[in-house]
Amino acid sequence: MRETPLARTRRVRKINRELGRAYPYAVAELDFENAFELLVATVLSAQTTDVRVNSITPELFRRFPDAQAMALADERELQDLIRSTGFYKAKASSLLGLSQALVAEHEGEVPARLDALVKLPGVGRKTAFVVLGNAFGRPGLTVDTHFGRLARRLEMTTEEDPVKVEKDVAALFEPRDWTMLSHRLIFHGRRVCHSRKPACGACPIAKWCPSFGIGETDPAEAHQLLKYELAPGREDLAEKMRAGYTRRQLRAEGYSLGA
Numbered sequence: 001m002r003e004t005p006l007a008r009t010r011r012v013r014k015i016n017r018e019l020g021r022a023y024p025y026a027v028a029e030l031d032f033e034n035a036f037e038l039l040v041a042t043v044l045s046a047q048t049t050d051v052r053v054n055s056i057t058p059e060l061f062r063r064f065p066d067a068q069a070m071a072l073a074d075e076r077e078l079q080d081l082i083r084s085t086g087f088y089k090a091k092a093s094s095l096l097g098l099s100q101a102l103v104a105e106h107e108g109e110v111p112a113r114l115d116a117l118v119k120l121p122g123v124g125r126k127t128a129f130v131v132l133g134n135a136f137g138r139p140g141l142t143v144d145t146h147f148g149r150l151a152r153r154l155e156m157t158t159e160e161d162p163v164k165v166e167k168d169v170a171a172l173f174e175p176r177d178w179t180m181l182s183h184r185l186i187f188h189g190r191r192v193c194h195s196r197k198p199a200c201g202a203c204p205i206a207k208w209c210p211s212f213g214i215g216e217t218d219p220a221e222a223h224q225l226l227k228y229e230l231a232p233g234r235e236d237l238a239e240k241m242r243a244g245y246t247r248r249q250l251r252a253e254g255y256s257l258g259a
């Protein structure tokens with residue numbers, strides 16, 4: 001029997017609540033102190049992991065703490081600082097271009113508007129929503145590869161195109177829930193509902209997932225597939241995250257926050 005629109009809305013909202021219980025500590029996994037740092041880190045995160053970006057941004061922001069400083073950067077030096085994030089030539093050129101545009105058009109400040117953000121070099125809707133949601137508290141859906149895959153598996157959409165996915169998912173939730181839903185789906189995609197080996201048998205939302213069974217369903221086997229703080233043997237890290245330790249505190253205690 002086909003699911004009615006009302007039943008779907010109820011089901012996916014239950015999923016959001018359950019993910020909130022599973023990941024009460026879900027936040028943007030990029031480290032940042034202000035909107036400029038988040039914008040730069042998000043541009044750098046294309047085609048690489050947040051963990052890798054976090055490993056190079058302290059030195060990058062020590063050298064270039066704001067748009068004014070980065071706008072005057074030597075391109076070679078910038079490339080060297082961000083080399084390990086991949087596509088470093090294109091990314092350095094975007095960072096220079098966007099810093100110069102911030103200085104020329106926005107007095108060096110990051111604008112809190114979608115239309116202005118997407119005009120900056122290297123900034124698409126996804127990056128813009130990350131910045132709006134996390135640096136300015138404006139609701140936004142961040143449709144990255146994890147979000148898109150999960151939205152389809154959870155039958156929030158059948159679309160592949162990120163803008164269409166965003167539209168379908170936006171219609172199912174209140175705007176105030178958009179930013180946290182984004183964090184939670186991305187967290188879940190990284191830890192449990194992987195692209196190739198989803199850990200269905202260890203999934204807290206299996207009960208409401210129409211795709212249950214596309215991955216490992218045996219609980220013990222599925223548990224072995226979990227990543228990050230849910231990976232076998234990292235229970236104390238998960239406990240500290242639930243207790244509210246910040247990523248910075250955990251790193252200072254010697255925990256590795258990678259997959």
Ligand code: SF4
Nearest residue numbers: 193198200203206209
């Ligand atoms: S049940 Fe499986 S497919 Fe569904 S969300 Fe969980 S891991 Fe993903």
